Amino acid sequence: MIEFVNVSKVYKATGTRALSNFNVSIDRGEFVFVVGPSGAGKSTFIKLLMREEKPTSGEIYVNGQNLVRLKRRKVPYYRRTLGVVFQDFRLIPTMNVYDNVAFALRVTNVSAKDIRSRVPYILGLVGLSGKAKSLPEHLSGGEQQRVALARALVNNPPLIIADEPTGNIDPDLSFEIVDLLSEINKCGTTIVMVTHEHNLVSEFDHRVITIDEGTIISDDRNRGYYDE
Numbered sequence: 696m697i698e699f700v701n702v703s704k705v706y707k708a709t710g711t712r713a714l715s716n717f718n719v720s721i722d723r724g725e726f727v728f729v730v731g732p733s734g735a736g737k738s739t740f741i742k743l744l745m746r747e748e749k750p751t752s753g754e755i756y757v758n759g760q761n762l763v764r765l766k767r768r769k770v771p772y773y774r775r776t777l778g779v780v781f782q783d784f785r786l787i788p789t790m791n792v793y794d795n796v797a798f799a800l801r802v803t804n805v806s807a808k809d810i811r812s813r814v815p816y817i818l819g820l821v822g823l824s825g826k827a828k829s830l831p832e833h834l835s836g837g838e839q840q841r842v843a844l845a846r847a848l849v850n851n852p853p854l855i856i857a858d859e860p861t862g863n864i865d866p867d868l869s870f871e872i873v874d875l876l877s878e879i880n881k882c883g884t885t886i887v888m889v890t891h892e893h894n895l896v897s898e899f900d901h902r903v904i905t906i907d908e909g910t911i912i913s914d915d916r917n918r919g920y921y922d923e
């Protein structure tokens with residue numbers, strides 16, 4: 696599903712080498728934590744996956760597409776195949792929970808009938824059926840992140856990318872979010888999650904890729920924790 700072959704990324708403006716000869720292969724249906732110290736290259740890895748950045752050299756394949764050769768006009772279509780969750784939720788503040796989730800479907804020509812059935816189903820899945828009419832500012836951090844997750848899931852993407860999704864919420868709620876992601880993963884969705892929280896990582900039995908100074912320094916396919 697995801698293949699990085701000898702990928703290097705140098706940011707031109709500063710000459711910073713963020714990734715060097717980076718090779719990784721992630722299969723369909725895997726749950727992968729990506730950990731490592733600040734500045735290691737985790738966000739760069741995510742930006743390359745989302746095709747926000749292009750590598751300086753190497754090849755990247757996601758869902759059978761070569762991201763290096765992907766034409767600029769095709770990038771928005773590629774992004775629609777991804778479900779993305781960020782640390783800062785990125786909800787639309789003027790829209791209620793229902794509309795924040797429905798919006799992700801409305802921009803992709805899904806019929807009104809399908810939206811009416813799909814949005815309540817997804818809100819139920821993340822435990823927010825009772826909050827459909829609430830505005831984001833009236834929700835807790837954990838609830839806002841569940842709305843963001845619902846929005847990422849509603850298009851049924853084969854891949855979810857979560858960049859520090861628990862960075863702004865309490866430890867108990869962080870566990871719940873990863874638990875929810877794990878349930879989604881059991882249904883076949885591939886999950887790539889960047890995190891700083893090694894306590895959280897050690898609670899779950901998922902593959903752990905540790906990046907440092909732009910390269911993978913360990914890849915624990917069974918279970919893992921890392922020391923910073």
Ligand SMILES: Nc1ncnc2c1ncn2[C@@H]1O[C@H](COP(=O)(O)OP(=O)(O)OP(=O)(O)O)[C@@H](O)[C@H]1O
Pocket residue numbers: 706708709711712713731732733734735736737738739740
């Ligand atoms: N747009 C950019 N222009 C120049 N240098 C950048 C840019 N983005 C990141 N870098 C540099 O690339 C390196 C890797 O950064 P990256 O953001 O990928 O690390 P990270 O592991 O996500 O860190 P953190 O955990 O602090 O978010 C760092 O040295 C950073 O300063």
